Amino acid sequence: xxxxxxxxxxxxxxxxxxxxxxxxxxxxxxxxxxxxxxxxxxxxxxxxxxxxxxxxxxxxxxxxxxxxxxxxxxxxxxxxxxxxxxxxxxxxxxxxxxxxxxxxxxxxxxxxxxxxxxxxxxxxxxxxxxxxxxxxxxxxxxxxxxxxxxxxxxxxxxxxxxxxxxxxxxxxxxxxxxxxxxxxxxxxxxxxxxxxxxxxxxxxxxxxxxxxxxxxxxxxxxxxxxxxxxxxxxxxxxxxxxxxxxxxxxxxxxxxxxxxxxxxxxxxxxxxxxxxxxxxxxxxxxxxxxxxxxxxxxxxxxxxxxxxxxxxxxxxxxxxxxxxxxxxxxxxxxxxxxxxxxxxxxxxxxxxxxxxxxxxxxxxxxxxxxxxxxxxxxxxxxxxxxxxxxxxxxxxxxxxxxxxxxxxxxxxxxxxxxxxxxxxxxxxxxxxxxxxxxxxxxxxxxxxxxxxxxxxxxxxxxxxxxxxxxxxxxxxxxxxxxxxxxxxxxxxxxxxxxxxxxxxxxxxxxxxxxxxxxxxxxxxxxxxxxxxxxxxxxxxxxxxxxxxxxxxxxxxxxxxxxxxxxxxxxxxx
Numbered sequence: 001x002x003x004x005x006x007x008x009x010x011x012x013x014x015x016x017x018x019x020x021x022x023x024x025x026x027x028x029x030x031x032x033x034x035x036x037x038x039x040x041x042x043x044x045x046x047x048x049x050x051x052x053x054x055x056x057x058x059x060x061x062x063x064x065x066x067x068x069x070x071x072x073x074x075x076x077x078x079x080x081x082x083x084x085x086x087x088x089x090x091x092x093x094x095x096x097x098x099x100x101x102x103x104x105x106x107x108x109x110x111x112x113x114x115x116x117x118x119x120x121x122x123x124x125x126x127x128x129x130x131x132x133x134x135x136x137x138x139x140x141x142x143x144x145x146x147x148x149x150x151x152x153x154x155x156x157x158x159x160x161x162x163x164x165x166x167x168x169x170x171x172x173x174x175x176x177x178x179x180x181x182x183x184x185x186x187x188x189x190x191x192x193x194x195x196x197x198x199x200x201x202x203x204x205x206x207x208x209x210x211x212x213x214x215x216x217x218x219x220x221x222x223x224x225x226x227x228x229x230x231x232x233x234x235x236x237x238x239x240x241x242x243x244x245x246x247x248x249x250x251x252x253x254x255x256x257x258x259x260x261x262x263x264x265x266x267x268x269x270x271x272x273x274x275x276x277x278x279x280x281x282x283x284x285x286x287x288x289x290x291x292x293x294x295x296x297x298x299x300x301x302x303x304x305x306x307x308x309x310x311x312x313x314x315x316x317x318x319x320x321x322x323x324x325x326x327x328x329x330x331x332x333x334x335x336x337x338x339x340x341x342x343x344x345x346x347x348x349x350x351x352x353x354x355x356x357x358x359x360x361x362x363x364x365x366x367x368x369x370x371x372x373x374x375x376x377x378x379x380x381x382x383x384x385x386x387x388x389x390x391x392x393x394x395x396x397x398x399x400x401x402x403x404x405x406x407x408x409x410x411x412x413x414x415x416x417x418x419x420x421x422x423x424x425x426x427x428x429x430x431x432x433x434x435x436x437x438x439x440x441x442x443x444x445x446x447x448x449x450x451x452x453x454x455x456x457x458x459x460x461x462x463x464x465x466x467x468x469x470x471x472x473x474x475x476x477x478x479x480x481x482x483x484x485x486x487x488x489x490x491x492x493x494x495x496x497x498x499x500x501x502x503x504x505x506x507x508x509x510x511x512x513x514x515x516x517x518x519x520x521x522x523x524x525x526x527x528x529x530x531x532x533x534x535x536x537x538x539x540x541x542x543x544x545x546x547x548x549x550x551x552x553x554x555x556x557x558x559x560x561x562x563x564x565x566x567x568x569x570x571x572x573x
Contacts, residue, residue, distance in 0.1 A: 027104070027124040035059050035076045038119065047126055048102060049095030060122070065091035065101055072106075079110040079120055089127060103131045144214040146192055147199035155213035155221055159272045162225070169266050170227040172237055173279035174202070175287060176218040176244070177258035190250050194257070197248050205243040206236070221276070228265060237261040260287035312368040314350070315361065319373050323349045326381035327552035328389075330561065331399065331523060331545045334537050339562065341397035341431060343545065344382035345552040346374065366403065375406040379416060383423040388555040390424075394562055399431040399466065407434075407451035413458060427462040433489070435468045459484050466523070470511065480518065488515055492526025492546070499531045505539075512541050 021028050022041050029040040036059050045052050050063065064072050068090045075086045086108045094102040106124040142154045150158070162169055176198065183191035195218065202212045202220055211223040222240065227233050244259040262283030264275045318324055328342035348356040365374050379400065386398050406412055420427050434455065459465055464486035480488065490511055497504035508524070515522045524536050527546030536544055550561050 025125070027122075029060070029122045029124075031060055031076075031120040031122060033080060033119055035061060035073075035080075035120070047094075047096075047104070048092055063092050065093060067091070075106075075108060076120070079108055083110055085109050089131075097128075103127050147196050147214050149199050149202075149220070150211055150213040152213065152215045155211065155215060155223070156272050158211055158223060159275060162223070163266065163270060163272065166268075167266070168226055168228040170224045170233040170236070171264045171266070171275045171279045172222040172224065172233065172240065173262040173264075173276070173283040174220040174222065174240060174244075175260050175283050177260055177287065179218040179257055182255050182257060186250065186252050186255070190252055193250055194248055194255065197250075198244060201243045201246075202240065205240045221279070230263060230265060233263045233265060237263060260284075262286060311361065311364055312370075314352075315348075315365055315368060315370055318348060318350065319370060319377060323351070324374060324377050324381070325349065325554070326378050326385055327554055328382070328385055328558050329545060329552035330396075330550040330558070331543050332549050334524075334533065334541055334544045337565075339394070339396050339566075340543060341399055342386070342558065343399040343433070343552075344378060344385070344401075346378050347552070366405075371403040371405050372409065375403055376415070379419055383419050383425055385555040385558075386425060387423040389558055389562075394559070395429075397429045397431055397464075398425070399433050401433045401435075401468070402454075404451060407454045408449060409454070410449045412454055413461060416458075417461060428464075430458075430463040431466050431486070432458050432463050433466045433468045434483075455483060469525075480520075485520060487521035487523055487543075489523040489525050489545075490541075495524050495526045495532055495536075495546070496528075498535050499529070505535065508536070508541065509539050512539050515542075516540070 024041065025043055025046075027041065027043040027047060029044065030038045032038050037056055040052055040055050042052065044050065044055060048063070055063075061069050061072050061076070071088065072090050075088045079086060087105065088108070089103055089105050091101045092104050094100055096102070103126070104124045105127045106122055109121045111119060111121055142151060143149060144151045159171070179191070179194070182194060195214075198220070199212070199214065202222065206212055206222050206224065209225060213221045213223075215221050222236075224233065224236055227236065241259050241261055244257070247254050247256050260283050262279040262281065262285070264270075264278035264282070266275060325347055326344040327347045329345055330339055331341040331343060332338060333340050346358050346362065348361055350356050353360075365371055382398060382400055386396075389396075402412070416430075417427065420430065432455070434451075455465060465483055466487045466489055467480065467483070467485055468489045469491045470488040488511065490508060494504045494507055498508060499505075512522050521542045523543040523545055524532075524541050525545050527533055527536065527544040527548045529548060532546075533544060533548055550558075550565075553561060
């Protein structure tokens with residue numbers, strides 16, 4: 001077909017129309033039915049740099065980038081099969097652009113049966129700017145605007161994809177240490193500069209192909225593919241920690257920070273939420289240990305986030321099913337051996353895990369917001385247990401612990417008074433044990449009271465106050481002055497070293513002398529050996545509590561213990 005015939009349109013000047021097509025900025029071409037270019041204007045050359053004489057006679061697909069050849073081939077096939085119009089974006093090989101690629105948007109119209117064309121009319125234009133904007137928008141939505149690392153949305157998507165494919169990988173949760181002081185001292189601009197430097201170090205510390213994301217102000221997550229053991233993950237964590245701890249040269253001067261890292265290893269039961277939660281929890285444990293705090297208990301640290309959620313759900317059910325009960329641990333007069341009081345300690349008769357001690361569930365109960373409900377259950381159970389042993393003439397006092405939430409409850413005193421009245425327990429037999437932690441938050445919540453107000457109210461009702469864990473807090477002596485205490489309890493850590501550590505023995509002696517001068521009773525916790533008991537007797541400590549004397553037990557077991565210990569002695573009336 002003569003190319004000149006290509007531009008003939010009924011009722012128009014063919015030469016004028018051809019000239020108009022030549023000068024237009026839009027690429028215009030004709031393809032025959034097989035997709036070969038039969039006519040093309042100069043816009044193709046201006047856009048891609050290919051000489052028109054080299055273009056005519058070649059398939060249009062020969063100018064497409066390899067990855068898009070199939071896409072363009074399929075579009076042409078649909079046109080030949082009777083399709084009317086198609087629009088497609090294709091990356092075309094460019095002799096002008098430095099990248100060697102120019103994206104074009106083609107509009108194709110099928111005129112296979114046209115008497116003049118007998119082919120396909122194609123128009124196209126450069127969409128580089130549009131693609132650039134689209135790429136920038138996609139980057140912004142998937143990356144952190146400050147550090148250019150992946151953002152949380154991208155992290156979640158990648159984790160979800162890895163889990164779907166069943167891949168082996170580790171998640172490392174990184175939180176910067178001492179970042180806030182730097183940010184406060186030098187300002188937010190230096191803080192931003194530091195975060196960008198941290199991001200670059202993280203990218204260099206991980207391996208090629210690993211993902212690094214920023215998920216919070218100074219929190220980052222690294223995803224290490226192919227890492228399926230804690231040993232390997234710990235090695236990577238150590239490398240990251242070492243890199244991040246080196247000096248940073250900021251514009252305003254050098255600074256040094258550190259990092260705390262938590263690790264989670266993906267397995268068949270993992271979810272995105274559980275992996276992030278597990279690594280986050282372990283990171284906070286690492287941070288707490290770095291600061292000298294014990295953090296969560298060993299039992300809590302060994303639990304994954306999934307296990308914690310399951311246990312929290314079971315806790316809610318257990319509270320309604322009566323699975324939580326108070327066990328009573330004896331406190332005796334060291335000089336006479338007489339039972340003076342029992343301490344109510346929570347136990348959970350878990351249907352799946354058996355009998356659980358507080359260190360296995362108490363922190364979880366508080367985190368889940370069930371501490372108020374558990375406190376009410378423990379008060380009821382303890383008073384009932386005390387009433388049960390009282391039927392045999394055993395009339396010890398009762399020591400009970402309250403959480404910070406309970407002490408901030410304005411109705412606590414009222415409920416406790418009604419409970420004691422119902423079980424015929426005189427409030428003068430009640431000892432409320434308090435810890436320094438319960439004293440830290442003094443500001444009442446809306447509609448609440450301060451712990452101070454509750455403690456003084458309990459004292460006015462006749463209850464005694466006991467300062468627990470004496471010697472471990474920062475201001476134990478301040479509490480002795482501040483509250484109308486009746487006794488102090490020496491922490492078990494000092495009792496444990498009583499027979500092997502001269503300093504611990506001296507401390508216990510000082511505490512006993514101090515308490516005697518203030519008119520306070522001293523209780524030694526954690527008495528586990530005859531040697532400790534004898535040393536406490538020699539020092540003049542008033543009361544003792546621990547496994548050497550008796551473990552926490554049910555009311556029935558307490559009665560058996562009492563009978564065995566005081567065989568032949570008549571119960572007090």
